[in-house]
Amino acid sequence: MNFEFECGWCGADCVVYGKxxxxxxxxxxxxxxxxxxxxxxxxxxxxxxWTPAE
Incomplete structure (x- = not known):
C-alpha cells in the first residue's frame, strides 16, 4: 500500500510504498x-x- 507524506524541506506530497x-x-x-x-x-x-495515498 502506498502512503502519502509531506516533504519537510519543500512541502511537496510524496508517495512511499509500505510493505x-x-x-x-x-x-x-x-x-x-x-x-x-x-x-x-x-x-x-x-x-x-499514516495517510493512505489515493
Whole structure:
C-alpha cells in the first residue's frame, strides 16, 4: 500500500510504498528515511497513523 507524506524541506506530497508486515494486512513497514521526488531532500518517516495515498 502506498502512503502519502509531506516533504519537510519543500512541502511537496510524496508517495512511499509500505510493505505488508506479516500475515495481517493492516500493518505495514515503510522505510525510516526517504528522498523527496521534488527537491531530493532526505526525510524521516513520521510515527503512525499514516495517510493512505489515493
Amino acid at each position: 505488508p508486515a506479516g500475515f495481517w494486512q493492516e500493518l505495514y513497514r515503510v522505510p525510516d528515511e526517504w528522498d523527496c521526488w521534488n527537491c531530493d531532500g532526505l526525510n524521516c518517516t513520521p510515527d503512525p497513523p
